[in-house]
Amino acid sequence: MKPGLIIRLVVLALLVAFIVTPESFAWVFQPLTKNGQPAIYVQNSLLNLTVSHLTIVAIATIASTLLAVGLAILVTRPFGAEFLPLSRSLANIGQTFPPVAVLALAVPVLGFGTAPTLVALFLYGLLPIFENALTGLTTLPPAVTEAARGVGMTDRQRLLGVELPLATPVILAGIRLSVVISVATATIGSTVAASTLGEVIIAGLLSNNLAFIAQGGLVVGVMAVLIYDALSALERALMARTGQRRQHA
Amino acid sequence: MTDAAIAAPTRSFAVDKLGVLIAALAAIAAFLPFAAFRANRIVLGEAKGLFAALPGWEAAALAIVLAAGIGIALFRTPTLWRLATSLVVLALLFVAIGHAGTFLTPPGDKIARVSPGAGFWLLIFAFALLAADAIARLKLKPWTRIGVLAAVALFFAVLLGSGTLNDLSILREYANRGDTFWREAQTHLALALGSLAAATVAGIPIGILCHRSDAWRAPVLNVLNAIQTIPSIALFGLLIAPLAWVAANIPGASAVGISGIGAAPAMVALFAYSLLPVVANTVVGLDGVPPAANDAAKGMGMTDWQRLVTVEFPLAFPVILTGIRIVLVQNIGLATIAALIGGGGFGVFVFQGVGQTAMDLVLLGAVPTVALAFAAAVVLDAIVEMVSPKDTRRD
Numbered sequence: 001m002k003p004g005l006i007i008r009l010v011v012l013a014l015l016v017a018f019i020v021t022p023e024s025f026a027w028v029f030q031p032l033t034k035n036g037q038p039a040i041y042v043q044n045s046l047l048n049l050t051v052s053h054l055t056i057v058a059i060a061t062i063a064s065t066l067l068a069v070g071l072a073i074l075v076t077r078p079f080g081a082e083f084l085p086l087s088r089s090l091a092n093i094g095q096t097f098p099p100v101a102v103l104a105l106a107v108p109v110l111g112f113g114t115a116p117t118l119v120a121l122f123l124y125g126l127l128p129i130f131e132n133a134l135t136g137l138t139t140l141p142p143a144v145t146e147a148a149r150g151v152g153m154t155d156r157q158r159l160l161g162v163e164l165p166l167a168t169p170v171i172l173a174g175i176r177l178s179v180v181i182s183v184a185t186a187t188i189g190s191t192v193a194a195s196t197l198g199e200v201i202i203a204g205l206l207s208n209n210l211a212f213i214a215q216g217g218l219v220v221g222v223m224a225v226l227i228y229d230a231l232s233a234l235e236r237a238l239m240a241r242t243g244q245r246r247q248h249a
Numbered sequence: 250m251t252d253a254a255i256a257a258p259t260r261s262f263a264v265d266k267l268g269v270l271i272a273a274l275a276a277i278a279a280f281l282p283f284a285a286f287r288a289n290r291i292v293l294g295e296a297k298g299l300f301a302a303l304p305g306w307e308a309a310a311l312a313i314v315l316a317a318g319i320g321i322a323l324f325r326t327p328t329l330w331r332l333a334t335s336l337v338v339l340a341l342l343f344v345a346i347g348h349a350g351t352f353l354t355p356p357g358d359k360i361a362r363v364s365p366g367a368g369f370w371l372l373i374f375a376f377a378l379l380a381a382d383a384i385a386r387l388k389l390k391p392w393t394r395i396g397v398l399a400a401v402a403l404f405f406a407v408l409l410g411s412g413t414l415n416d417l418s419i420l421r422e423y424a425n426r427g428d429t430f431w432r433e434a435q436t437h438l439a440l441a442l443g444s445l446a447a448a449t450v451a452g453i454p455i456g457i458l459c460h461r462s463d464a465w466r467a468p469v470l471n472v473l474n475a476i477q478t479i480p481s482i483a484l485f486g487l488l489i490a491p492l493a494w495v496a497a498n499i500p501g502a503s504a505v506g507i508s509g510i511g512a513a514p515a516m517v518a519l520f521a522y523s524l525l526p527v528v529a530n531t532v533v534g535l536d537g538v539p540p541a542a543n544d545a546a547k548g549m550g551m552t553d554w555q556r557l558v559t560v561e562f563p564l565a566f567p568v569i570l571t572g573i574r575i576v577l578v579q580n581i582g583l584a585t586i587a588a589l590i591g592g593g594g595f596g597v598f599v600f601q602g603v604g605q606t607a608m609d610l611v612l613l614g615a616v617p618t619v620a621l622a623f624a625a626a627v628v629l630d631a632i633v634e635m636v637s638p639k640d641t642r643r644d
Contacts (some may be wrong), residue, residue, distance in 0.1 A: 098582025217483025
């Protein structure tokens with residue numbers, strides 16, 4: 001095994017151990033507390049919060065992937081070509097909306113809790129996936145698409161059998177970006193009472209307890225890095241399978 | 250395709266697909282409340298349709314204008330017409346919602362709140378789509394885009410200054426805290442721009458170092474990447490302790506305003522998030538300098554320093570500026586989080602509003618933040634395009 005893989009597996013094991021039995025790591029966080037504050041957040045199980053955090057991110061990412069890839073396919077077909085310039089500028093404008101504002105504005109419509117967070121992550125995740133799907137579908141090697149047309153494939157066959165498989169690594173890079181942003185942004189959801197790891201951080205901010213802030217931030221940060229690495233590896237594997245050699249972003 | 254759309258004002262009445270979408274959105278909006286009336290700040294709203302929210306003749310006039318606007322959107326009309334139509338309809342919608350506020354508020358009532366309803370927002374969205382599409386198709390020159398933005402800003406300044414919107418809930422909130430609003434606005438801008446300036450000053454030299462030395466590149470970029478994965482609320486919180494220590498132990502630090510809570514940790518956190526885009530874009534920009542240009546400069550006997558200043562840096566500048574654009578837009582949004590650690594900014598209103606379930610207050614914080622981020626994106630995109638060499642301009 002390569003050393004990089006071993007380090008990641010060790011980090012993953014430590015992360016899982018911490019999430020399952022946080023109390024056994026109390027000594028790590030003890031130095032950050034003062035005046036006898038608790039070192040470990042116990043009001044809610046860390047395991048439940050992590051599962052709920054990842055579930056929210058997963059649902060939001062799946063939803064934004066479906067919509068973003070669907071839209072990218074639509075605007076790259078002749079039928080939807082009219083929408084191409086608009087969709088590009090909308091994707092650009094969408095990014096200027098701060099997540100906090102999206103969250104806060106979703107509250108009156110959806111109430112407090114998980115729903116506004118899901119919506120904010122969904123909207124935020126759309127952009128990177130859409131942009132990458134668009135790049136992937138518009139920069140296919142012309143020789144390949146010509147050949148597909150030449151052997152008499154229908155539009156549908158070309159899309160499913162040639163264009164999408166070739167664009168998958170690029171789309172996956174967009175999903176990777178979007179997941180990493182979502183894992184960190186989901187913490188803000190706890191300001192509107194979503195059950196995510198942000199709860200631990202906010203409890204720390206409110207009670208001025210650095211140990212809580214550090215453990216919440218650490219779990220989220222480490223998860224983001226591991227997910228990023230795992231998806232990068234998947235992308236490389238896919239690219240090797242389709243025989244593409246693209247410069248890594 | 251876009252060229253054809255501009256050049257040929259088709260006489261045939263072909264239906265425009267975007268127009269169909271806009272008409273559908275407007276049709277849905279017709280069944281949604283135009284405005285909401287609440288007897289006070291936090292009770293549930295009472296929905297008012299267009300004809301209940303405005304005096305009869307005004308509602309009828311607006312309905313006719315909307316129908317005409319949809320008609321122009323629905324058929325293939327010249328792009329410039331479509332832009333003008335969308336801007337006129339949007340302007341009239343804002344005036345109308347202001348009048349609805351005055352019309353629905355009982356005379357002399359200071360507690361009642363009138364806020365825009367879902368129908369209003371959907372109409373704004375539909376016609377903003379039309380405007381965005383027209384602007385994208387017209388491929389306006391950078392200066393023209395800045396001009397359009399300035400005209401829109403001027404329109405809102407006049408509208409706000411004239412008091413047309415004063416009976417809307419968001420401006421009622423503003424009236425209650427006018428002084429605080431401008432103070433938080435200053436803090437917000439200081440946080441976003443201050444951290445950007447610091448990140449630019451520090452990031453460009455780091456980027457040059459990473460470009461020139463492979464030994465530095467991977468570690469520096471990895472560390473900066475790792476910082477991006479720390480959730481913003483955690484990073485803001487984690488900086489409280491070290492800065493409190495600095496304030497207590499380094500002479501003069503607290504005198505210049507450094508303290509554990511407040512603006513200092515927020516500034517440092519924003520700076521940390523800003524470094525990656527600046528450094529990474531500097532590296533990418535310098536890597537993209539054509540080898541021929543470098544060779545020519547070397548052949549002319551330029552020193553390393555001369556080459557950097559006169560050849561590499563000017564060629565890499567558009568890419569670096571793109572990094573600065575990303576940072577500015579991102580910082581304007583992230584600065585809202587500063588409010589959670591007492592750092593001020595528009596986030597103060599957002600989080601107070603969420604705490605009191607007073608959405609008008611949330612809007613008072615969110616609307617200026619979104620507007621600022623949007624304006625910053627438009628202006629910097631235009632500048633990036635102006636400094637980019639013509640042949641590599643992106644569409």
